[in-house]
Amino acid sequence: MLELHQVHKTYPTPQGPLKVLDDVSLRLAPGQSLALMGESGSGKSTLLHLAAGLDLPDQGSIALAGHNVASLAEPARAKLRREKLGLVFQQFHLVPSLTALDNLRLQARLANRDEPDWTAYLVERLGLKGLEKRYPEQLSGGQQQRLAIGRALAPRPPLLLADEPTGNLDETTAQEVLELLLSLVRETQCALLVVTHSPQVAAPLDRCLRLRHGQLINSAL
Known part of the structure; x- marks a missing residue:
């Protein structure tokens, strides 16, 4: 579903080039879940943005559902994201006017995949029954993140990318949201890549990798 092969990424800084990713390779099979851990500034979010085609590598290849992301122009990458990806961020990124x-x-x-029955089921599973007409500012933080997860999974994408999906929530709410996320991922059978600094978030996933000095290493938490 997702494969990064010998990916390099460097950013210019006033102090000179900053190498963020150094010869990074990973594979994520359909239906598999993977946690990506590392210290702040280790390149976790950069890797996620590259996987989503929001940024391009300096070297190496990125394949998403059989498509070479780096070879696509932005309109084609946007189409690929709509059709193949769900994205969940620490900031909820809900549309305030909707x-x-x-x-x-x-x-x-x-994505032209609006299914009323699936949407109604998601409303129930997300705990949003009776809140459908409220605006994001009228929802709690946990409700907003559940809504963001539901939005990402509504088209039933084959791959979900999540960047610190519980980072803005208190411990109890974070655990509830994580359990809901993993349950819905299993139901939809999509692959899942989660960027997190939390061992509690990483523990239930199939595999865990850690970024250190721009390189990936296996992690046993």
């Missing part, structure tokens, strides 16, 4: 229901359906509509 109701909860319209936010939930947004990604599915963009």
Whole structure:
């Protein structure tokens, strides 16, 4: 579902080039879950952005569902994201002018996969029944993140990328949201790549890798 092969990424800084990723390779099979850990500034979010085609590598290749991401122009990468990817971020990135229901359906509509029965099921599973007409500012942080997860999974993407999905939540809410995320991922059978600094988030996933000095190493937590 996702393969990075010998990926390098460097950013210019006033102090000179900063190598963020150094010869990084990984594979994520369909239905598999993978946690990516590392210290702040280790390149975790950069790797996720490259995997999503939001940025391009300096060297190496990135294949998403059989497509070479780095060889695609931005319109084609955007189309690939709509059709193959769900994205969840630490910041919820909900559209403030849309109701909860319209936010939930947004990604599915963009992908031409708006399924009323699946949407109604998600509303129930997300604990948002009766809140469909509320706007994001009228929801709690946990409700907003559950809504963001539902929006990402509404088109039933084969791959979900999540960047610190519980980072803005208190411990109890974070655990509830994580359990919901993993349950819905299993139901949809999509692959999952989670960037996190939390061993509690990484522990239930199939595998864990750690970024250190721009390189990937296996991690047993």
